[in-house]
Amino acid sequence: MSMFSIGLSGLNTAQIALNTTSNNISNVYTPGYNRELAIVEQKNHGGVGVIAVQRQFDYFIASQLNGSTSTLAALDSYYSQVSQIDNLLADQEVGLAPLMQKFFASLQALAATPSDPAARQGVIGAANTLTAQFRSFDSYLRDMQDGINGQIGAEVAQINNRLEQLAELNREIVVAAASQGEAPNSLLDMRDQIVAELSEHLDVRVSIQDGLTYNIALNNGQPLVTGTRAFSLEAMASTADPSRLVVGYNDGAGNRVELNDKVIKGGGLGGLLQFRSETLDKVQNSIGLMAVSLAVGFNDQHQLGIDLNGDFGEPFFAIGSPKVFSATGNAGTAVISAAYDDIAGLTGADYDIRVVDAATGELAITRRDSGETFTGTLDGSGQLAFAGVELTVDDPALLADGDSFQLQPTRLAAAEMDNLIHDTGKIAAAGPGGASGDNRNALALQDLQNAKLVGGRASLNQSYASLVGDVGIRTNIVGVNRAAQAGFTAQLQVAQQSLSGVNLDEEAANLIRYQRYYQANAKTIEVASILLDTILGLRA
Amino acid sequence: MRISTLTMFDQSVSSLHRQQSAFLKVGQQIASGRRVLNPSDDPQAASLALGVSQSLAMTQQYMDARVSARNSLSQEESILNSISGAIASAKTLVVQAANGTLSDADRSSVATELRGILETVLGQANATDGNGRYLFGGYQDSSPPFERNASGAVYHGDTNNRELRIDSSRLMGVADNGVEIFQSVHSSAGYVARADTDNAGSVTFIGPSVIDAGDPDYGNNFEITFAVDGGGNISYSIDGGPDTTYQPGQPITFGGLSLSLEGVPADGDSIAVGPAGEMDPDLFATLQNIIDVLESPAQTASDKARLRNTLNTSMRELDNSLDNVLTVRASVGAKLNELDAVDGVGSNRILNYRQTLSDLVDLDLVEALSEYSLRQVGLQAAQKTFIGLSDLSLFKLI
Numbered sequence: 001m002s003m004f005s006i007g008l009s010g011l012n013t014a015q016i017a018l019n020t021t022s023n024n025i026s027n028v029y030t031p032g033y034n035r036e037l038a039i040v041e042q043k044n045h046g047g048v049g050v051i052a053v054q055r056q057f058d059y060f061i062a063s064q065l066n067g068s069t070s071t072l073a074a075l076d077s078y079y080s081q082v083s084q085i086d087n088l089l090a091d092q093e094v095g096l097a098p099l100m101q102k103f104f105a106s107l108q109a110l111a112a113t114p115s116d117p118a119a120r121q122g123v124i125g126a127a128n129t130l131t132a133q134f135r136s137f138d139s140y141l142r143d144m145q146d147g148i149n150g151q152i153g154a155e156v157a158q159i160n161n162r163l164e165q166l167a168e169l170n171r172e173i174v175v176a177a178a179s180q181g182e183a184p185n186s187l188l189d190m191r192d193q194i195v196a197e198l199s200e201h202l203d204v205r206v207s208i209q210d211g212l213t214y215n216i217a218l219n220n221g222q223p224l225v226t227g228t229r230a231f232s233l234e235a236m237a238s239t240a241d242p243s244r245l246v247v248g249y250n251d252g253a254g255n256r257v258e259l260n261d262k263v264i265k266g267g268g269l270g271g272l273l274q275f276r277s278e279t280l281d282k283v284q285n286s287i288g289l290m291a292v293s294l295a296v297g298f299n300d301q302h303q304l305g306i307d308l309n310g311d312f313g314e315p316f317f318a319i320g321s322p323k324v325f326s327a328t329g330n331a332g333t334a335v336i337s338a339a340y341d342d343i344a345g346l347t348g349a350d351y352d353i354r355v356v357d358a359a360t361g362e363l364a365i366t367r368r369d370s371g372e373t374f375t376g377t378l379d380g381s382g383q384l385a386f387a388g389v390e391l392t393v394d395d396p397a398l399l400a401d402g403d404s405f406q407l408q409p410t411r412l413a414a415a416e417m418d419n420l421i422h423d424t425g426k427i428a429a430a431g432p433g434g435a436s437g438d439n440r441n442a443l444a445l446q447d448l449q450n451a452k453l454v455g456g457r458a459s460l461n462q463s464y465a466s467l468v469g470d471v472g473i474r475t476n477i478v479g480v481n482r483a484a485q486a487g488f489t490a491q492l493q494v495a496q497q498s499l500s501g502v503n504l505d506e507e508a509a510n511l512i513r514y515q516r517y518y519q520a521n522a523k524t525i526e527v528a529s530i531l532l533d534t535i536l537g538l539r540a
Numbered sequence: 541m542r543i544s545t546l547t548m549f550d551q552s553v554s555s556l557h558r559q560q561s562a563f564l565k566v567g568q569q570i571a572s573g574r575r576v577l578n579p580s581d582d583p584q585a586a587s588l589a590l591g592v593s594q595s596l597a598m599t600q601q602y603m604d605a606r607v608s609a610r611n612s613l614s615q616e617e618s619i620l621n622s623i624s625g626a627i628a629s630a631k632t633l634v635v636q637a638a639n640g641t642l643s644d645a646d647r648s649s650v651a652t653e654l655r656g657i658l659e660t661v662l663g664q665a666n667a668t669d670g671n672g673r674y675l676f677g678g679y680q681d682s683s684p685p686f687e688r689n690a691s692g693a694v695y696h697g698d699t700n701n702r703e704l705r706i707d708s709s710r711l712m713g714v715a716d717n718g719v720e721i722f723q724s725v726h727s728s729a730g731y732v733a734r735a736d737t738d739n740a741g742s743v744t745f746i747g748p749s750v751i752d753a754g755d756p757d758y759g760n761n762f763e764i765t766f767a768v769d770g771g772g773n774i775s776y777s778i779d780g781g782p783d784t785t786y787q788p789g790q791p792i793t794f795g796g797l798s799l800s801l802e803g804v805p806a807d808g809d810s811i812a813v814g815p816a817g818e819m820d821p822d823l824f825a826t827l828q829n830i831i832d833v834l835e836s837p838a839q840t841a842s843d844k845a846r847l848r849n850t851l852n853t854s855m856r857e858l859d860n861s862l863d864n865v866l867t868v869r870a871s872v873g874a875k876l877n878e879l880d881a882v883d884g885v886g887s888n889r890i891l892n893y894r895q896t897l898s899d900l901v902d903l904d905l906v907e908a909l910s911e912y913s914l915r916q917v918g919l920q921a922a923q924k925t926f927i928g929l930s931d932l933s934l935f936k937l938i
Contacts, residue, residue, distance in 0.1 A: 029546065035544075083578075083580075086580045089578075090578040090579060097593065097594065101593075101598075101601075104598075104601065105600075108601045108705070111605070111705065112604070112609075113671055113673070115671075115673055115682060116671045116673070430679065434679050435678075435682070435698065436673075436680070436681055436682045437673060437674075437677065437678065437679040437680060437702055438700065438702070439703070439704070443704075443705055443711070447705075449598065462591070465587045465590035468579045468583075468586055468587050469579070469583050469584065469586065469587030471579055471580075471583075472578070472582070472583025473580075473583040474580075475580030476581075476583055479580060490550075490551075493547070494543075497543075497546055498542045498543065498544065498547070501543075501544020501546050502544055502545060503542065503544050504935065505933065506542075511938075
């Protein structure tokens, strides 16, 4: 082996090392880039060669980081949602509590001067404000539901997009490996980066096939990417409640399966679904429960009183009714409607109803938040009352075994809450037989402020305070978990970067080092040339 | 350990974020004066604060109720004062009218004065509050409770009294109806005797006075009826009982009472005797009776007897009425005192609730300001670190 060849191999190696270094420098801030290292080897008959430009990547650390990122993304999306409710309830001036207080204070003024038109107008004004605030809370929460529907669609689109990219990259990597012996680092980096991005939307399981192909699956094992084939998710209307979007899974055979919310864990999507079922539904139900309790309780008492025309009071508040949804796959065509029965029985929970025996009208009822199950049987007129609600089946003969329904007693009730009394004379401040100066019913209405109206257990204010406490605690816990998870993720990032990240000082040193290395090899060639000239000069 | 350039920048930046958000939070707390801005800042305090603010609002509500109760009761008190004054004047006039030396014309002028008093009292009975609601009609507050008629005034109101919740467990009556003020007597009022207006004789009475409250018939109503037989013998019977010979000047006794009779009754004349509360007490009727009798000529013995009897009965009725009005006024005064007492407790409670509320959610400013400076220093330090770090590069040296 000649000095020329040895010098040349050194020059080539220095060139590759310099390229590697400059590539590292130029990609210092590129997401998903893994630091590269030129691996050199001594040649058998002298000289040096680069056997590989190796990317510094540890699959174990990367998948740990992805898992952690996924959890953090879920907590992030949960936190950003729950903070909105936390902010809604934080309002000291126009929250529900002060408006309820103002409403009852207006009833006190009515009791003091029952025939004074100004006092009566005060009650109507306070009732208008209060009902408007209930509706505004409801519409805020409903906007959040709509927002979540939209975000589920966006998340699913992002996920599908990445699943397709992964399948394509799997193909390209296999092809490149077949033709070039090994796959280019850039393709491998890109694929790992996409898995990392996917983790921000959804927690997935990754398994490596033949050391070359990434197979991706949901936590329950349903495949999302196998080799070069991607399956897709879909945002679809829930079969139990068509107003909400859930995640559907398109299997290879063209069937779409509705995925239980619990299957989707982690990532922005998992956080959204968890927030919706754990907090948003509950808050909406609670606000609805308070609205129903106030409206029905107040109406009952108001109708016992006498207005200025000498008539019994009319209902004071309008309120929505319980909603029952028929599952889309029901074999029967019966329609169930529901109305409020004894409001002391209301729980604020939703219920799943399944027809056990259509012939006898036997229903299995499951309380969704606690899982408590009980059975009930429709009476002769197709009715069944439980938990403060009375169900009515339009035609029990149309029920089929196994049909299912979902009952949401208070979810949407606050939306329709309104003040029905606009004529000051129609406020029933008087007791039975009373005249204009009679304030007995006004006093009775005022007493509702402390009455256990909500589920027979709590006053309106207590119920609101417990809602605020619940949301506060939930927000607080999620915030703390999120901070802890962020710290944990940051540590993993440091570990991952410690291996795979570029350090500019190191690269600066390498740049100098390889420059000198290049110069030294060039010198080798120069010396070889001088030596050759010397030999050639001997002849002359 | 190998540290990547990205890590160095990331960590500096996230430290800047952390310091900034902590700084901002303290700033928000100071600007709002509240430690608990969102329920999540302290869920338990936020939830407790709602309970306390409800208690505070209700205490304030009761305080408002007391203000309006005090208004009503003070107004009632001043009206009752003027009514008791009017009754006292009426009594003086009755004493004056009883003077036997007055002529018909003199009596008529006394009657004119009494008519003025009656109108005054009627005006007070139909008094309204600032909103034009009648005070003494019970629940019937939209029309005058008393209407003038020939026998005094007729009451159109009811017997209810409006109440207000002036404290969590206290409903207080804030008005008294016309019946209680003008058509009632105090439970301790004694007996009243009233000669029948159609009496043709000249019998007059003094009394009745109680001689034996333990008598089994004590407390009943009695009717003394006189009979004159063909021989001119006068007898009387009580409630249709046995005839007893009438002896003028001799007191007769029945049911624990004693009644002195004078003069000569005609056949069929009668005198009713009963507990004051059962003799249809009515201040307006009493005044009207006096006016009527004073405006009638008192020439015959029977006229004079009617004059004496009416003034006699009316004097007792006026006494009873005055007692009654003073009793009602005393109860109003007691209620006003109670309002003051409850107000004192209420203001204390409001102070306590405010303090509790402040302890729960308000900011300790001193602590917050020192935190603010601390965070400021922290943020500045993080910024300096960043600048220093970004300045450190081998590339600067080669």
